[in-house]
Amino acid sequence: xxxxxxxxxxxxxxxxxxxxxxxxxxxxxxxxxxxxxxxxxxxxxxxxxxxxxxxxxxxxxxxxxxxxxxxxxxxxxxxxxxxxxxxxxxxxxxxxxxxxxxxxxxxxxxxxxxxxxxxxxxxxxxxxxxxxxxxxxxxxxxxxxxxxxxxxxxxxxxxxxxxxxxxxxxxxxxxxxxxxxxxxxxxxxxxxxxxxxxxxxxxxxxxxxxxxxxxxxxxxxxxxxxxxxxxxxxxxxxxxxxxxxxxxxxxxxxxxxxxxxxxxxxxxxxxxxxxxxxxxxxxxxxxxxxxxxxxxxxxxxxxxxxxxxxxxx
Numbered sequence: 001x002x003x004x005x006x007x008x009x010x011x012x013x014x015x016x017x018x019x020x021x022x023x024x025x026x027x028x029x030x031x032x033x034x035x036x037x038x039x040x041x042x043x044x045x046x047x048x049x050x051x052x053x054x055x056x057x058x059x060x061x062x063x064x065x066x067x068x069x070x071x072x073x074x075x076x077x078x079x080x081x082x083x084x085x086x087x088x089x090x091x092x093x094x095x096x097x098x099x100x101x102x103x104x105x106x107x108x109x110x111x112x113x114x115x116x117x118x119x120x121x122x123x124x125x126x127x128x129x130x131x132x133x134x135x136x137x138x139x140x141x142x143x144x145x146x147x148x149x150x151x152x153x154x155x156x157x158x159x160x161x162x163x164x165x166x167x168x169x170x171x172x173x174x175x176x177x178x179x180x181x182x183x184x185x186x187x188x189x190x191x192x193x194x195x196x197x198x199x200x201x202x203x204x205x206x207x208x209x210x211x212x213x214x215x216x217x218x219x220x221x222x223x224x225x226x227x228x229x230x231x232x233x234x235x236x237x238x239x240x241x242x243x244x245x246x247x248x249x250x251x252x253x254x255x256x257x258x259x260x261x262x263x264x265x266x267x268x269x270x271x272x273x274x275x276x277x278x279x280x281x282x283x284x285x286x287x288x289x290x291x292x293x294x295x296x297x298x299x300x301x302x303x304x305x306x307x308x309x310x311x312x313x
Contacts, residue, residue, distance in 0.1 A: 001132055002123065005139050008115060008147055013039040016185035017071070020174050020192035021046035023202030024256030025069050026059070026263035030191055034071035037189060041076040043177050044083055047206050048074050059209030059262035069263055070205065074114045078177035081120045081129045084138070084146065091137035099137065108143045116146040119176045123151055149180050161241040168234040175238055178251065188251040194219050196239030198258040209262045
């Protein structure tokens with residue numbers, strides 16, 4: 001069944017910007033360069049510039065600055081099947097009973113932009129969102145704008161760059177996106193990924209600063225504490241893998257800024273009447289692994305109206 005799934009209409013790009021969510025993008029002013037590539041690939045629901053303005057815990061809400069830092073275009077998003085499962089066009093939410101809890105007879109009418117590349121680490125016949133029935137509902141229909149990343153490709157990267165690495169159960173979505181981009185693009189330019197040297201920088205550029213509450217973690221939290229990711233991803237080993245790929249010429253890194261900043265607006269925007277700082281909000285309590293699903297669900301709801309941000313921004 002997996003072999004019969006179709007490929008996207010465009011499977012080749014000359015240059016791609018692969019954009020992660022690292023706080024090193026704040027203040028780096030790489031947005032114009034990011035948007036200049038033939039395709040822009042983003043990881044999970046990390047917002048592009050127009051989306052970032054609307055995020056509750058972003059360090060500021062100045063639109064031109066966000067576009068200057070992270071760009072405005074999105075051609076592809078790479079996410080896990082778990083992340084896809086929070087979108088309204090996931091079959092269980094979209095289709096009528098008995099196949100789902102929605103209002104639609106089939107999958108026609110689902111969003112077509114941006115394209116989605118989805119990973120399942122262990123597809124199976126009878127278990128979870130990666131079971132054959134669910135994969136067929138998501139991918140094997142003529143309206144699908146989502147494509148399954150080959151599990152063989154994911155396993156190849158795991159065996160090549162993470163053999164015997166402790167606290168590394170699966171590839172992060174970022175590393176999966178790297179493998180995916182390398183298949184589609186002659187040149188992969190990397191933005192918003194950590195290289196292990198910027199420990200005080202925010203982990204996510206969109207969840208950073210005085211309004212972030214307990215979610216505003218730093219790079220160091222992930223580099224030195226495997227429990228933060230539940231022991232699923234070794235981000236120190238990931239940084240080493242990215243450095244190795246750069247040495248091997250498999251990607252072109254643009255590491256951004258290593259100093260901690262909150263993306264202060266450039267001088268030409270200082271006179272703008274647009275608010276520069278998000279409205280203060282009460283700090284949230286908790287935030288441990290037990291609330292991850294609730295945070296992810298809320299995050300998907302916040303960004304989903306804008307997930308379809310297309311090539312024209």
